[in-house]
Amino acid sequence: MKAIIHVGLKPGVLDPQGRAIARSLVDLGFNGVKDARQGKVIELDLTHADKAAAQKDVTNMCEKLLANTVIESYRITIED
């Protein structure tokens, strides 16, 4: 079983990395870029046989380690 976790900054939180990307792209001549945001994608290979148990564990993993829940939100997708 596999879990795919998207972690991104919550709306309203300053995204210096995204700003730097947007500015660099414009500096390289890509004028069509208005804004940029960067997040993480974490893929986990799991030994779970049950999707619900996997969903519960991965939620705990996000809350404890994978996301800084003060400034980040996360979205979990479990795949067979």
Add this chain to the structure above:
Amino acid sequence: MKAIIHVGLKPGVLDPQGRAIARSLVDLGFNGVKDARQGKVIELDLTHADKAAAQKDVTNMCEKLLANTVIESYRITIED
């Protein structure tokens, strides 16, 4: 128009960040984790009106800045 770019390590490239995540999760007691991989997701707000032109520009952005094409591959999704 919006572009969503997934950037990840090519198969076979060592992923120390992924290894560290997997090890930390097991240390926290999540024994169901066999392996982990971490990539980036970059969202761009674009001024383009034409999808094909946006696709071409974003591909160039990846080749020049957003992905290290020696060790990373990327996937682009253009949304209206």
